[in-house]
Amino acid sequence: MKLLVNHVKSQVYEELFNQLILNENKSKENIDKLLSESDEVKKRRNEANATLRALNKANEIINEIRESDYDVPEEKEEVESIDSSRGFLADIKKFIVDGAGASGAEFILWGGFDPR
Structure with missing residues (x-):
């Protein structure tokens, strides 16, 4: 039984692969269709890229503030506190x-x- 299932499984795989990839006239269309991106995915990717750019800009601003000169309380003031x-x-x-x-x-x- 196990040998029969494995044989059918491999045959189904080969047949599907042949129909999908090796079909003479439709192979390019099939591949393009399978690899195409839906409009929703494009929209989400663009939104994610915009968010990434905004976060990178915010990170740059925070780093500039961190590197800029600002008053640091001296150790004596902290001890008094x-x-x-x-x-x-x-x-x-x-x-x-x-x-x-x-x-x-x-x-x-x-x-x-x-x-x-």
Whole structure:
């Protein structure tokens, strides 16, 4: 059975190939028809090319901005910013622990934690 199926499969392939490619008068027409691109595919390809050009232009602009001179915060300013945020967090903790405002239970309701 397996040999019969393989034989039929190869014969069908040969016959289809002969009809498609080797037919004397219609071979060029068949090949052109099979290889032709539909209007929808052409439209999508043109849109994709336009999008690619726009993205390449945007990439060039971003690279120009990256390479241009602009103010970079100095390291000292960044350290001060981190220290000030630590101070802010310490103030919040002190506010909660000392009970200078909301109770621990109220703070938990606000989505915080109770440090006690």
